[in-house]
Amino acid sequence: MSTPVLEVNNLKTYFFLGENVIPAVDSVGFSVNYGETLGIVGESGSGKSVTALSIMRLIPNPPGKIVGGQILFEGEDLLQKTEEEMRKIRGNKISMIFQEPMTSLNPVYTVGSQIAEAIILHQGLSKKDALKKSEQLLEMCKVSLPKKRLNQYPHELSGGMRQRVMIAMALACDPLLLIADEPTTALDVTVQAQILELMKDLQRKTGTAVLFITHDLGVINEIADKVVVMYCGRVVECGKKEDILKSPEHPYTKGLLNSIPVIDGPKKPLRPIRGVVPSPNEISHGCRFRSRCDYVMDKCEKEPPLMNIGDRLVRCWLVHNFEK
Amino acid sequence: MLRYVIKRIFFLFPILLGMTVVVFLMLHLAPGDPIDLIVGPNVTPEIRENIRHQYGLDRPLPIQYLHFLGNLLKGDLGTSIIQHRPVAEIIIQRFPVTLELSVAGLLISFLVAIPIGVKAAIKRNTLTDYICMVTSLVGISMPTFWLGLMLLYIFAYKLRLFPVSGYGTWKHLFLPALTLGFTDAALTARMVRSSMLEVIRQDYIRTARSKGLSEKLVINRHALKNALIPIITLLGLRIGWIMGGSVVLEIVFTRPGLGRMMIEAILARDYPVVQGGMVVLTTAIILGNLFADLLYAIVDPRIKLR
Numbered sequence A: 001m002s003t004p005v006l007e008v009n010n011l012k013t014y015f016f017l018g019e020n021v022i023p024a025v026d027s028v029g030f031s032v033n034y035g036e037t038l039g040i041v042g043e044s045g046s047g048k049s050v051t052a053l054s055i056m057r058l059i060p061n062p063p064g065k066i067v068g069g070q071i072l073f074e075g076e077d078l079l080q081k082t083e084e085e086m087r088k089i090r091g092n093k094i095s096m097i098f099q100e101p102m103t104s105l106n107p108v109y110t111v112g113s114q115i116a117e118a119i120i121l122h123q124g125l126s127k128k129d130a131l132k133k134s135e136q137l138l139e140m141c142k143v144s145l146p147k148k149r150l151n152q153y154p155h156e157l158s159g160g161m162r163q164r165v166m167i168a169m170a171l172a173c174d175p176l177l178l179i180a181d182e183p184t185t186a187l188d189v190t191v192q193a194q195i196l197e198l199m200k201d202l203q204r205k206t207g208t209a210v211l212f213i214t215h216d217l218g219v220i221n222e223i224a225d226k227v228v229v230m231y232c233g234r235v236v237e238c239g240k241k242e243d244i245l246k247s248p249e250h251p252y253t254k255g256l257l258n259s260i261p262v263i264d265g266p267k268k269p270l271r272p273i274r275g276v277v278p279s280p281n282e283i284s285h286g287c288r289f290r291s292r293c294d295y296v297m298d299k300c301e302k303e304p305p306l307m308n309i310g311d312r313l314v315r316c317w318l319v320h321n322f323e324k
Numbered sequence B: 001m002l003r004y005v006i007k008r009i010f011f012l013f014p015i016l017l018g019m020t021v022v023v024f025l026m027l028h029l030a031p032g033d034p035i036d037l038i039v040g041p042n043v044t045p046e047i048r049e050n051i052r053h054q055y056g057l058d059r060p061l062p063i064q065y066l067h068f069l070g071n072l073l074k075g076d077l078g079t080s081i082i083q084h085r086p087v088a089e090i091i092i093q094r095f096p097v098t099l100e101l102s103v104a105g106l107l108i109s110f111l112v113a114i115p116i117g118v119k120a121a122i123k124r125n126t127l128t129d130y131i132c133m134v135t136s137l138v139g140i141s142m143p144t145f146w147l148g149l150m151l152l153y154i155f156a157y158k159l160r161l162f163p164v165s166g167y168g169t170w171k172h173l174f175l176p177a178l179t180l181g182f183t184d185a186a187l188t189a190r191m192v193r194s195s196m197l198e199v200i201r202q203d204y205i206r207t208a209r210s211k212g213l214s215e216k217l218v219i220n221r222h223a224l225k226n227a228l229i230p231i232i233t234l235l236g237l238r239i240g241w242i243m244g245g246s247v248v249l250e251i252v253f254t255r256p257g258l259g260r261m262m263i264e265a266i267l268a269r270d271y272p273v274v275q276g277g278m279v280v281l282t283t284a285i286i287l288g289n290l291f292a293d294l295l296y297a298i299v300d301p302r303i304k305l306r
């Protein structure tokens, strides 16, 4: 098998707030192959964004710090790179789209100059050529009247349009990996569907690998090849999309699936996961999901390791017996 | 953008008109008979009435105002009672002295305050930040005239590096401009710092970093322009403050500006000069505000919609 474009091993990103240490990302690992889409799901606070920002090495420090692990990008550990070397990667080989299209663009610069900026920086094009390329990118992202948009300011565009601009900006330098942190969460459902369609389409054309973060399993179903389910800074389940959506093993994944409505198919009652995500200092030992788990048992006082069943990883004692 | 500019200039007229009413009434409703100021109390009633008629002071107030306004539009601010010269002529001589100091003070203030405010924000809660902020607190608490006197004493009187008084060369301008600039910079630096702290937490700054821009570009290109928007908004308010400051410093540094002219005119009860001086000073402040608003529109593209 060829090396994956991104391989994260044992990543630990902690936040140090006075006496409190918050393990926002705790021993997380996964890999993304060239041209593949990996979905990361989990409730709010499970550490998805922190994982993404760790890969970009953009964790605000203080209070955050990557305290351990490896982030292998094309086989090289990003955690060993200098800030200077990281700058050549960001926006060039790895780029990122954020959740809030309304606030993620700079209000005082035109759309064109914001897209062209990365092209000028990484590809050394002249301003004129970079703007021409920006126009093509906008067209590729199905923005209407691309030439006119170049000279418009973000406040003149709708949310969906701005997210298209963000995507154009992220794809400006033909990255190998695109990290999309809930790119559709802030948008209307119809616009959401259009953006997802666009991203799928672009991925087919460009062959960029995508790390797609969402808390919406419906979106995962649309776009992902593989899925990582995160809970409280831990990976609890990881495998092929079909396997995970059809036959989830971890009680948390089951809970997530039970708490979304099904439109076609037999009606079944919604069963949201009871309780709330525990705050990080409430979890000291044992399985982090046990306070909300329907299958909790004595063994759960000890935290289960990630166990291999089939070609899937599950962190639950329930599957212990089936291991290997 | 053009519409915004035209609208702003259009609104200038009622403001200027209101200002002339206020200046006019202030002097005409003030207690005391202006004739006393012109001739003193020991003249016969006939002469008094004669002079009253000559100055048009026997006519009803609205007529007097219209007369004043009409002359103003012609550029006629009346004649100085003491110097027997047109007030406009005196002001044309004095105004550049005040303007020069105000502009120089503002420039020094911004040149000092912006880098310091930005530095303090980037290095917040470090020694650099504390030093910048304590210094600026001292600057804010220090009265302008007192700092002026201290600088005058040390650099002009003791070290003899600069002239003690007068007007003309950059050496004459340096100390008062530094005084004005420093006290204003103290406040501006604090505003820049807090505005910058607000801006660097914004999502678009994270976007800029995610493009691979250097920290320097992120701050200077993406953060600074946004951080200056509130500073420019407040610039309009502070132009009056700056002009007031330079008027005070004209006394300390014996500069022949509008401020000195006003003080002399008030003491000598030369009321046409006081009136003319007030009209010109307030007009300058109003135009300064307009300038700040236009600058704001240039920096913040969102303003054009409103």
Ligand SMILES: Nc1ncnc2c1ncn2[C@@H]1O[C@H](COP(=O)(O)OP(=O)(O)OP(=O)(O)O)[C@@H](O)[C@H]1O
Residues within 6 Å of the ligand: A015, A017, A022, A024, A042, A043, A044, A045, A046, A047, A048, A049, A050, A051, A060, A063, A064, A215, A280
């Ligand atoms: N800047 C920060 N300072 C302190 N703690 C932080 C910071 N950013 C994140 N955290 C901690 O990390 C945890 C995980 O945050 P993260 O943003 O990764 O969640 P998420 O999975 O992206 O959730 P959401 O769906 O709401 O975006 C949070 O619960 C919080 O405790």
Ligand SMILES: [Mg+2]
Residues within 6 Å of the ligand: A048, A049, A050, A181, A182
């Ligand atoms: Mg998030």
